[in-house]
Amino acid sequence: MAEPSPAALQGGLLLSGGLRPVQPGGVVLAARGVSKNFPAVRALVAVDFELKAGEIHALLGENGAGKSTLIKVMTGVYERDGGDVVLAGRIIHPAHAGEAQALGISTVYQEVNLIPTLSVAENLMLERQPGRFGFVNWRRLRADARQMLARMGLDIDVSRPLGGFSVAVQQLVAIARAIALNARVLILDEPTASLDREEIDLLFAVMRDLRAAGLGIIFVTHFLDQVYEITDRITVLRNGQLIGTYETAELSQIDLVHHMLGRQLESASHRRKRPATGAPAADLVSVRGLGRRRLMEPLDLEVRAGELVGLAGLLGSGRTETAKLIFGAENADCGEVRVAGAAVDTSSPRRAIRAGFGFCPEDRKVEGIVPELSVRENIILALQARQGWHRPIPRAEQQRLADQMIEALGIATPDSEKPVGQLSGGNQQKCILARWLVSSPRFLILDEPTRGIDVGGHADIITLLRQLCDEGMGLLVASSELEEIVAVADRVAVLRDRRKVAELSGEAVTRAGIIEAIAQ
Numbered sequence: 001m002a003e004p005s006p007a008a009l010q011g012g013l014l015l016s017g018g019l020r021p022v023q024p025g026g027v028v029l030a031a032r033g034v035s036k037n038f039p040a041v042r043a044l045v046a047v048d049f050e051l052k053a054g055e056i057h058a059l060l061g062e063n064g065a066g067k068s069t070l071i072k073v074m075t076g077v078y079e080r081d082g083g084d085v086v087l088a089g090r091i092i093h094p095a096h097a098g099e100a101q102a103l104g105i106s107t108v109y110q111e112v113n114l115i116p117t118l119s120v121a122e123n124l125m126l127e128r129q130p131g132r133f134g135f136v137n138w139r140r141l142r143a144d145a146r147q148m149l150a151r152m153g154l155d156i157d158v159s160r161p162l163g164g165f166s167v168a169v170q171q172l173v174a175i176a177r178a179i180a181l182n183a184r185v186l187i188l189d190e191p192t193a194s195l196d197r198e199e200i201d202l203l204f205a206v207m208r209d210l211r212a213a214g215l216g217i218i219f220v221t222h223f224l225d226q227v228y229e230i231t232d233r234i235t236v237l238r239n240g241q242l243i244g245t246y247e248t249a250e251l252s253q254i255d256l257v258h259h260m261l262g263r264q265l266e267s268a269s270h271r272r273k274r275p276a277t278g279a280p281a282a283d284l285v286s287v288r289g290l291g292r293r294r295l296m297e298p299l300d301l302e303v304r305a306g307e308l309v310g311l312a313g314l315l316g317s318g319r320t321e322t323a324k325l326i327f328g329a330e331n332a333d334c335g336e337v338r339v340a341g342a343a344v345d346t347s348s349p350r351r352a353i354r355a356g357f358g359f360c361p362e363d364r365k366v367e368g369i370v371p372e373l374s375v376r377e378n379i380i381l382a383l384q385a386r387q388g389w390h391r392p393i394p395r396a397e398q399q400r401l402a403d404q405m406i407e408a409l410g411i412a413t414p415d416s417e418k419p420v421g422q423l424s425g426g427n428q429q430k431c432i433l434a435r436w437l438v439s440s441p442r443f444l445i446l447d448e449p450t451r452g453i454d455v456g457g458h459a460d461i462i463t464l465l466r467q468l469c470d471e472g473m474g475l476l477v478a479s480s481e482l483e484e485i486v487a488v489a490d491r492v493a494v495l496r497d498r499r500k501v502a503e504l505s506g507e508a509v510t511r512a513g514i515i516e517a518i519a520q
Contacts, residue, residue, distance in 0.1 A: 024052075024053050024054035024214050025052055025053065025054060025055075026052065026053050027050050027051070027052055027053075027086075027089075028051055028052060028053040028087070028088055028184050028185055028216040029050075029051040029074065029085075029086070029087055029088075029105065029184070029185045029216060029218075030048075030049065030050045030051070030084075030085070030086040031047055031048060031049040031050075031070065031073070031074060031083065031084075031085055031086075032048060032083050032084040032085075032086060033046045033047070033048060033082060033083035033084070034046070034047045034048075034049075034070065034073055034074075034080050034082065034083035034084070034085065035047070035080065035081050035082035035083055036069050036073055036078055036080055036081050037081050042240050043066055043069040043240050044066050044069050044070060044073065044080075044240050045240045045241045046082070046083065046241075046242075047066065047070060047083070047237065047240070047241065047242045048242055049070065049235055049242070049245075050245070051185060051216040051217075051218055052216060052233075053184075053214050053215070053216050054211055054212070054213075054214045054215070054216070055211060055216060055217070055232040055233060056207060056208075056211050056217045056219050056230055056231045056232055057216070057217065057218050057219065057231060057232065057233050057234075057235065058219050058220075058221065058227045058231040058233070058234045058235070058248070059071075059218055059219070059220050059235050059237070060220075060221075060222075060227065060234060060235070060236050060237070060256070060260060061236060061237040061238055061260060062238070062260055062261070062314065062315045062480065063315050063480065064239065064240075065236075065237040065238050065239065065240070065260075066237045066239070066240040066241070067220055067237055068189075069240070070237065071107065071187055071189065071218070071220070073085065074100070074105065074187075075094065075097050075100040075101075075105055075107055075187070076093075076094030076095055076096045076097055076098075076099050076100040077096070077097055087103055087104065087105065087184065087185070088104075088184060101178070101183075104182055104183055104184035104185060105183070105184070105185045105187070106178030106179070106183040106185070106186055106187070107178075107186075107187040107188075107189060108171060108174045108175055108178055108186070108187070108188050108189070108191060109189045109190070113174070114126075114162055114170065114173065114174055114177070115162065116161060116162050116163025116170075117161055117162075117163060118161065118162060119158060119159050119160060119161055119162065120145060120149075120156060120157075120158040120159070120160060120161075120162050120165070120173055121141050121142045121144075121145035121146075121158040121159060122141070123162050123173060123177065124144075124145045124148055124149075124158070124173060124176060124177050124180070125141050125144060125145060126177075142158050142159060145158040146158055148176050148177075148180055149172075149173070149176055151176075152172060152175070152176050152206055153205075153206070154169070154172055154173075154176070156169065166199065167194045167195060167199070168195050168199030168200075168202060168203060171191055171195075171203065172202070172203065172206060175188075175206065175210075179210070179215070183215065184215070184216065185215070185216045185217075185218065186210065186215055186216070186217045186218070187217075187218045187220070188207075188217060188218065188219050188220065189220045190220055190221060190222070190316075191203060191219075191221075192221060192223060192226060193221075193316070194294050195294065196293060196294050200226070204229070204230050207219075207230060208230070211232075219231055221316070222314060222315050222316020222317070222497075223316065223497045223498075224253055224256065224257075224314070224496065224497065224519075225496075225497050226497075227248065227256075228248060228253070231248045232247070232248055233245060233246065233247055233248060234246050234247075234248050234251060234256065236256070236259040236260055238259070238260065238262055239262075243259045243260075244259060252519075253519040253520075254515065254516065254519035256519070257314070257515055257518055257519045258515070260314065261314075261482070261515070284303055284304050284305045284307075284339065284340065284442060284443055284474040285301075285302070285303045285326075285337065285338070285339055285443050285474060285476075286301075286302050286337070286338040286339075286341075287299065287300060287301040287302070287326060287335065287336075287337055287338075288300055288335055288336050288337075288338070289334055289335035289336070290325055290326065290332050290334070290335030290336065290337065291325070291332060291333070291334050291335055292321075292325060292330060292331065292332050292333050292334070293333055295321050295325070295330060295498070296318050296321040296322060296325055296498050296499070297318075297498055297499035297500075298334055298335055299322065299493075299499065299500040300500070301322075301326075301476075301493055301500070303443065303474040303475070303476055304474060305442075305472050305473070305474050306469050306470070306471075306472045306473070306474070307469065307474055307475070307490045307491070308465060308466075308469050308474075308475040308476075308477060308488055308489050308490055309474075309475070309476050309477070309489060309490065309491045309492070309493060310477050310478075310479065310485040310488070310489035310491070310492040310493070310509075311323070311476065311477065311478035311479070311492075311493055311495060312479070312482060312485050312492050312493070312494050312495065312514050312518070313494060313495035313496055313518060314480075314496070314518060315480065316497075316498075317495040317496050317497065317498065317518075318495045318496075318497075318498035318499065319447065319478035319479075319480075319495060320362055320447055320478060321498060322478070322493075322495065323359065323361075323445045323447045323476065323478050324359075326346065326352075326357070326445060326476070327346065327349055327352045327357055327359040327445055328346040328347050328348045328349050328350075328351060328352040329349055329359065329361075331347060332347075337355075339355060339356065339442070339443075350385065353382060353385055353386050353439070353441075354386060356440075356441050356442035356443060357441060357442075357443050357444075357445065358382065358435075358436030358439065358441035358443070358444040358445065359436075359444075359445045359446075359447075360429070360432045360433060360436065360444070360445070360446045360447065360449055361447055362447040362448040362451065362478075364425075364428055364429055364432055365421075365428075368428070368429075368432045369420045369421065369428050369431065369432060370420070371419060371420060371421025371422075372419060372421065373419065373420060374416060374417045374418060374419060374420065375402060375406070375411065375413050375415075375416045375417070375418055375419075375420050375423070375431055376398055376399060376402035376416035376417060377398075378420045378431050378432075378435060379398075379401060379402045379405055379416075379431060379434045379435050379438060380393055380398045380401060380402070380435070380438065381435055382435045382436055382438070382439040383401070383435075383438050383439040386439050399416065401438045402416040402434075403416060404438075405431075405434035405437065405438060406434075408434075409430045409433065409434055409460075409464065410430070410460060411423075411427050411430045411431060411434065412424070412427050413427065426460065426461070429449060429450075429461060430460070430461070430464075433449075433461075433464065437468075441473070442473065442474065443473070443474045443475075443476070444468065444473055444474070444475050444476075445475075445476045445477075445478075446465070446475065446476070446477045446478070447478045448478060448479055448480065449461055449465070449477060449479070450462070450479070450481070450484060451480075462484070462487065462488060465477065465488055466488065469490075477489065482511045482514055482515070483511065485509075485514065486509055486510060486511055486514070489509055490505065490506075490509075491503060491504065491505040491509070492504045492505075492509050492514060494514055494517040494518060496517075496518050501517060501518070501520065502517035502520070504517065
């Protein structure tokens, strides 16, 4: 597939339709003291941001940093509460994304916002179909579409449905459409999340040529290696505030990680725990070369009885993907899982449950609890699924198990029949843990077990994790909170850019050690 040239792009794709170019190096889009508030949350606090014409600018930060909010303010999805958005020297007030696009700010998301059942040509020319006497001129529509894609080096059958092409091609089609709408600014939100290396190279070639043609590109990603491969400058947000803007070539990866996480390297002491119980030489769970193309590089991992292994890494590093692959919530295309040396089938959550696995997901409200069901009904779900729905658990036994878990975990509820959706976040998380404990798993995976939980609930969950290890259960805990990982983990697998880059154990499990491994 031929790559597009800057000359071709300047010859028609960027400058068609009377677009007045900004001088390369001049500021094309800026946020000046932009603030945005939601109920009880200050999402952006007087944030400044500048994008130059002819640059690729990374916008980085962890969950809740304010990246998405800033993009939505600049594109009219959210109305700002303070500050100005300036496009080519003029303050703008887009009322919605369509108005921002008409002004020259186009956004392409990870999930391509086009219509897969329509042809490539129809998607490219939506709302701009050439016609005559009230009829669409299909021959000219397809010819115009081919010309738009040819300028990007893309030679495909534009009459085929868009959904029949790879994600990379769909994204290039979305970019071609955005640029054809007189874009001055192109915002790419996680464009490489579902691409393989060859497709990333193709996308980056197009981005470089668009940069050479004078377009300003905002690149939102969690892949640090890609940031250093493609970008000119980096802006870091944290907790809704601007941390700083840096020249990519002058900022080390370890300094970037510091800026994103919010603290300098510290000497955090690892809390030693008593030796793992059970057979110390026998792996409870052994993962060998488990991975999936475009989702997670193959990795090896071991968890012994009575041991807590942490998964650490920045947002997008692959923590959740690893957890879901092991539990069968995502299908692996390579590798295997063994329990006590014997291969087990974990190709689906049902099979993983039968193998003695449990999984507490990151998004407990969407993937964990069933809010309309009672505490009792939520607690018995995994056990019922494990023994089969054709063998219903007697109501008296359900009640006994629910009451036992409510008392053992200190679940704050007036009774077991209260809808679980009406409990606090911490008590909902305890109900999910109770669900797995009554099914007696040998191995429990927890993804962000304390996220969104108050201080008291957080302490209760940490105490419970330690108790489960003391009782001989193997735990795999994914967490973005490095202090939490350091406090509870016997070993830590460090992930970056969806691959395992290091494994720390014993006294090496410190916040400083984890950060150094992430940034290496």
